[in-house]
Amino acid sequence: KQEVTQIPAALSVPEGENLVLNCSFTDSAIYNLQWFRQDPGKGLTSLLLIQSSQREQTSGRLNASLDKSSGRSTLYIAASQPGDSATYLCAVKKGGGNKLTFGTGTQLKVEL
Amino acid sequence: DGGITQSPKYLFRKEGQNVTLSCEQNLNHDAMYWYRQDPGQGLRLIYYSQIVNDFQKGDIAEGYSVSREKKESFPLTVTSAQKNPTAFYLCASSLLQGTGYGYTFGSGTRLTVV
Numbered sequence: 001k002q003e004v005t006q007i008p009a010a011l012s013v014p015e016g017e018n019l020v021l022n023c024s025f026t027d028s029a030i031y032n033l034q035w036f037r038q039d040p041g042k043g044l045t046s047l048l049l050i051q052s053s054q055r056e057q058t059s060g061r062l063n064a065s066l067d068k069s070s071g072r073s074t075l076y077i078a079a080s081q082p083g084d085s086a087t088y089l090c091a092v093k094k095g096g097g098n099k100l101t102f103g104t105g106t107q108l109k110v111e112l
Numbered sequence: 113d114g115g116i117t118q119s120p121k122y123l124f125r126k127e128g129q130n131v132t133l134s135c136e137q138n139l140n141h142d143a144m145y146w147y148r149q150d151p152g153q154g155l156r157l158i159y160y161s162q163i164v165n166d167f168q169k170g171d172i173a174e175g176y177s178v179s180r181e182k183k184e185s186f187p188l189t190v191t192s193a194q195k196n197p198t199a200f201y202l203c204a205s206s207l208l209q210g211t212g213y214g215y216t217f218g219s220g221t222r223l224t225v226v
Contacts, residue, residue: 004154034214043118043202044217089155091215098143098162098208099170100215102154 002027002094006103013080014111021075021106023090028068031093034100035064035075038087047088048075080110114139118203118218124226125190125197133188133221135203141216142208144186148172149200149220158201161186162208190223198225 003026013019023033032051036044048057048064050073056065063076073090087107091100116137125131137144143162147155157170161180175194180186186205190197201221207213 032214036217041200041220041222043219044204044215046214046216049214091155093214098206099145099157099160100155104152104154 002092002101004090004092004101004103006088006090006106008106009104010107010109012109012111015080015082017080017110018076018078019080019108021077021088021090021108023073023075023103025071025073025092025101027094028071029094030068033064033066033073033090033092035062035073036089036091038089038105040086044089077108080108082110082112085109116203116205116216116218118201118221120221121219123221123223125223126226128192130189130191131223133190133201133203133223135186135188135218136184137186137203137205137216137218138184139205139216140183141205142183143206144180145204145206145215146170146176146178146186146188147202147204149202155202158188197223199223 005024007022034049035047050057050066061078066073087105089105091102119134145160146158159178161167177189203218204215206215
C-alpha cells in the first residue's frame, strides 16, 4: 500500500527566506506526483504536476523535483511571502490507476 | 471558465438524517472523486467514478452512497449510517488517460452534525 509522508508537519519562516518542503512515498511505481496548496476552509489548488518521466517542474517562484528511485519529491519556494502561508499537500498517482494518495501536508506560515 | 462547483458550502445535519452534497464539473473530465478531510489527517477517498453509471468504493465508503447519471455530476449522499459525518468534503475530477493530467478540486462542503 502506498504511503506518503510530508516533513515537516509545520514550518514558520521569516519573509524572504527560501524554503524546501519534503514529500516521500513508499512505492516508486508512480504515474505522476502533484503538489497542491490549501488555504484554510478552502479546496485544493494545483501548483505543479511532475510526470514520472520528468525530474522537475517550475512555475514562478516554485520548483518541484522528483526522484522516483528514492521515493522523494521536494517543493522549493523562493523568496517566500506572507501570501504563501497555507498548507501544502503532495499526492502521488500510482501507475495503472487513477486514484491519488495524499500526504498529510505541511502547514507553512511566512511571517513579516 | 471551466471548473468544479460544490454546493452548499456549509451543511448542517440532524441525527438520523440523510443529506446530499452536490458536485458538478464542466471540464469534460471522465473521472470524478469524493474525498473526506479531517483535522490532522490526510484526504481519504470515499467513492470514485470513471464512467457514467459506474462507481467504485474507496477506502471509507461505509455510510455513504453516490450516483453518476451524467458525466458532469457526481452527488454524494451521507446517510444516517455514517456515525461521524462531521468533516470537510472535497470533490475532484480528472481525465483518465495521460501522465500529464492531474486532479482539479472543488471548493469543498463543510458538513456539521447538530
